Amino acid sequence: MTDAPTLPLELDAKDTPRPDPRAVAHGPTATGVPLRTLRRRTLPARWRITLWIILSTAVTLFAVGMIGRSIFIAGVEQSANAEIEQEAAEFARFAEDAAASGHTTAEELVTEYVARQSAHENEVVVATVGGTVIAVANGSATTTDPSAVSDVPGGEALVAELLGATETSGAQEEREAGPLRWGRLDFTTGDGDGSVLIMQYTQDARAQVDAGFATIAWVALVGIVLSSGVAWLVAGQILAPVREVYRVARDIGEHDLSARVPVEGTDDIAAVATTFNQMLDRLEAVHATQQRFVDDAGHELRTPITIVRGQLELLSEDPEERAATLRLVSDELDRMSRIVTDLLVLARAEQPDFVRVADCDIAALTLDIEAKAQNLGDRRWQLMEVAEGAVPLDPQRVTQAVLQLAANAVQVTEPGDRILIGSRFDGEGSERRLRLWVRDSGPGVAVTDAERIFERFARGDSSGARRGSGLGLAIVRAITDGHGGSAWVDSVLGEGATFGIDLPAPTPTRFDAATERSE
Structure with missing residues (x-):
């Protein structure tokens, strides 16, 4: 790369x-x-998660507290307004009843009304006639004498200001006496005009709301501390698989890729651990393939290299001996080249694009293989049976596998011997298989050898009748494995052998068959 x-x-x-x-x-x-x-992030992820949880919780609680306080303060103001409206309604009814009962003067009317009032601590009712204070009902005082106006929070100046205001109701915020709500009811009788001033002081109610929310704030602070501890523990549990990934990645060595991350559950973190393990599986497979390639190359190339070196060191000056030596060296170099090529093919067999599947006409494929096999040796090649139909497979790899079987048959036979080639379908439906085979008249394969003959560097018999590097049949098996099939041998020792491959070839459905005919 x-x-x-x-x-x-x-x-x-x-x-x-x-x-x-x-x-x-x-x-x-x-x-x-x-x-x-x-x-560069210097703060650990666990701390970041915990701090973000604490921050979001604090902001949420602060917003909820401010909104709640505003709602309660608004409730206090609404309650004060309701008290004022209630007092005004009571005075209106009292005035009507008083007029019906014979109270004719304004002084008598307001004096009797104020005397009947039971004002609460933060309520003041001031009655005037002709601009003169007649009676005062102060919740913080016991007398209704006009002189009690001086004890009203805000004093006579505040009372005079509200009585002379053009509005009949309103609110006062910036006062030494604190915020208040007020309302004034002006009336007229037969002997004069008067006013009833109703004041509701909300400072104490507001102070109670603030005290309540101060207590809530302390409780919220304790809750934030507790939630921070819970957040710390939860963040640790969430990041535990990530720490395992870090630990495994740290402990993996150049020659040991067997460590894996424990996977628990099915959440996103478990998916990360699973994906990481799958990546390690792929890396381990690639490393094993490379290591096997190096080991196999070192194992198989050692002998021809030794032979070439020895022959070159003993190279004679005699032309005939020199020619024989160079011919032997050339043969060994060719064998080395063939071994390297075969090892590269086996190394590529581990890659996903080793087999490239496409629809293939099996009859044409079989005829092409038989024609190519004619060039492998002077044998009597016979095509015994030909399967007809289309199957999805890699025609180049399948041709390579069958020609390898044919080349092995050439090695164990003599010129003029007969070698048979064929293809057929076995089974029906989804169980149908494509079978391509090569039969020779050689020495055959022992039962014990048949179990290992498709392994790397395994040869068919101890007598050396089946020569080669021992990689050809391993390549055949790699090709069949890439197709999801299998390689097999059927032989009786001394009576020849039949080598073949089985590939999946499910029968097309009716729709697929109709599509093929229309095409």
Whole structure:
């Protein structure tokens, strides 16, 4: 794999090199992420999660508290307004009843009304006639004498201001006596005009609301402390699989990829751990393939290299001996090249694109294989049976596998011997299989050898009748495994052998068959 091209650097006014925004990091710390997006985080993830939970909880509680306080303060104001409206309604009814009962003067009317009032602590009722205070009902005083007006919170100046106001109701906020709500009911009788001023002081009620919410604030603070502890524990449990991923990644060595992350549950974190384990599985498989390739190459190439070195060291000056030596060296080099090629094929068999499936006409494929096999040796090649139909497979890999079987048959037979080739379908429906086979008249394969003959570097018999590197049948099995099939041998020792491959070839459905005919 070649390195990605280095993007040019941009220069500022001082000709100081700065990286192009499109450039990505390379080298041991490369992440493939644009440089400007790389930010170093010094705070651990567990602390970040905990702090964000605490912050969101605190903001939520603060917002809820402020909204709740506003609602309760509004309730206090509404209650004060209701008290004022109730007092005004009571005075109106009292005035009607008084007129019917014979109270004719305004002084008598307001004096008797105020005397009947039972004002609460934060309520003041002031009655005036002709601008003169006649009676005062103060919840914090016991007398209704007009002189009690001086004891009203805010004093005579406040009373005079409200009595002279053009409005008949309102609110006062910026007063030494505190916020209040007030209302004034003006009336007229036969002997004069008067007013009844009703004042509701809300400072104490507001103070009670603030005290209640101060208590709630302390409780909320304790709740935040407790929730922070819970958040710390929960964040630890959530990040535990991530720590396992870190531990496994840290402990994995160059030659040991067997460590895996424990997976518990089915949540997103478990999915991350599962994906990480799958990545390790792929890495381990690739590492094992590379290691096996290196071991196999070292094992098989050691002998021809030794032979070549020994022959070259003993190279004679005699032309005939030199020619014989060079011929032997050339044969060994060819064998080395063939071994390396076979090992590369087996290494590629581990990759997902080793087999490229496409619809293939089996009759045409069989005829092509038989024609190519004619060039493998001077034998009597006979095509015994041909399957007809289309099957999804990789025609190149299947041809390679069958020709390998044919090449093995050539090795164990003599010129003029007969070698048979054929293909057929076995089974029906989804169980149908495509069978391609090669039959020779060689020495056959022992039962004990048949169980291991498709392994790497395994040869058919101890007598050496079946020669080769021992990789050909391993390649055949790799090709059949890539198709989801199997390789097999049927032989009786001394009576020849039949080698073949079975590939899945399910019968097409009616719809598929109709589509094939229309095409």
